[in-house]
Amino acid sequence: MQVLADPKDLGLCPERLERVDGWMRGLVAEGRLAGLSVSVMRRGQLAFARAHGLADMKRGTPFGLDTVTRIYSMTKPLTSVAVMQLYEEGRFQLDDPVARFLPEFSDLRVATGGNRAKLETEPARRPITIRDLLTHTAGLTYGFMEATLVDALYRQQGADYLRVDSTLAEVTRTVAGLPLLAQPGTAWNYSVATDVLGRLVEVISGQDFADHLRARVIRPLGMHDTDFHVRPENQGRFAACYVYDRERRLTQYDDAVETVFARQPAIASGGGGLVSTAADYLRFCRFILNGGALDGVRLLGRKTVDLMTTNHLRGDLAAMGTPRFAETSYDGIGFGLGFSVMLDPARAQILGSPGEVAWGGLASTAFWIDPTEEMAVVLLTQLIPSSALPIRKQLRVMTYAALLD
Structure with missing residues (x-):
């Protein structure tokens, strides 16, 4: 973690930032979170970095700034960066059909109605493009939504459960064999699209996706504790994950030691498989704020990051149908190539700046990057689901309220 700068030198009010510390302490004292960390960066310098509570209630391990957590869907932006690096090399265009590289996505059908006994479908009016995958407008879904017949098929076929007895290629073929939820490009639906992008990276690069992401994104950015599993030397810093029981008390969902994240997964999920730390993810945020470069290493061109x-x-x-789930609100928020994009803070009913990008993870982690204010915020905790508490909105208000200039 970087050395802390004086918040006043960065145009931030120290007293207002202290509100964040009190808020964090309250969440732990009231038993709403086991532990959490918050890091606030402005103009490339760290203005605030605090951690409170426990990473592991069973073992009494404190939650620290170096605690390793499951970041789940905060993996998606890194996968998108790997895709766009290949785009810059001229390997494809964004409007290329996915079937050019993954032939299983040819001759797709779209669900139109019916019931469990007989699902009615029609042919897709156009192919799924790579841009559709990056923007979650491909018509794919997640089985955990449990809202449609297509979701049920995903669960039945294991299409979004990256099983140890499958390969990424096999899971992608399973997804391609199921009906789409909507015609490509017509609706925004959070989905396994980014896992399909991981397979796309494998096919285009000729390299295992996990190896490729490590070599082209994670290691060049100096994200030393970020990987698809917890390395043995980091095991003592890994947090347990929690859910609420019926009485809204914290109960363990996944142990810090006896966890699937303790070993290399059979399939690297580009949509949600990484573990990381606050310091590592701040490096990713700085990379985006710097327009694709960090510490003299350029991974993307400035115009690519703009796109x-x-x-x-x-x-x-909200204009793209009726989203059934997102790690953000729907009104006033758009979507880029791997991130949500703030369009209108008034419509979103939250403090922010047009052009701010953000996303979160299943275990209530979150980040946002604001180029206008030259600011980035990373929130790490381990509570499933991310909708259990409104902590992201609360933190957003407090951090933006600390701006002085």
Whole structure:
């Protein structure tokens, strides 16, 4: 973690930032979170970095700034960076059909109705493009949504459960064999699209996806504690994960030691498989704020980052049908190539800046990057689901309220 700067030198109010510390202490004292950390960066310098509570209630391990956590869907932006690196090399265009590289995505059908006994479908009106995958407008879904017949098929076929007896290629073929939820490009649906992108990276690069992401993104950015599993030397810093029981008390969901994250997974999930730390993810945020470079290492061109952080939807998420789940609100928020994009803070009913990019993870982790304010915030905790507490909105208000200039 970087050395802390004086917040006043960065245009931030120290007293207002202290509100964040009190808020963190309260969440732990009231038993709403086992532990958490918050890091606030502005103008490339760390203005605030605190951790409170426990990473592991069973063993009494404190939650620290170096605690390793499951970041789940905060993996997606890193996968998107790997995809866009290949784009910059001329390997594909964003409007290329996915079937050019993954032939199993040819001749797709779209669900139109029916029931469990007989699902009605129609042919897809156009192919899924790589841009559709990056923007979650491909018509794919997640089985955990449990809202449609297509979701049920995903669960039945194990299409979004990256089983130890499968390969990424096999899971991708299973997904491609199921009906789409909507015609490509017509609706925004959070989905396994980024896992399909991981397979796309494998096919285009000729390299295992996990190896490719480590070599091209994670290691060049100096994200030393970030990987698809917890390395043995980091095991003592890994947090347990929690859920609420019926009385809203914290109960363990996944142990810090006896966990699947203690070993290399058979399949590296580009949509949600990474573990990371606050310091590592701040490096990723700095990389985006710097327009694709960090500490003299350039991984993406400035214009590519501009494209990724621009809204690619026809309006906000709310205008793209009726989203059933997102790690953000729907009104006033668009989506770029791997991130949500703030369009209108008034419509979103939250403090922020147009052009701010963000996302979160299943275990209530979150980040946002604001180029206008030259600011980035990383929140790490381990509570499933991310909708259990409104901590992201609360933290967003307090951090933006600390701005002085």
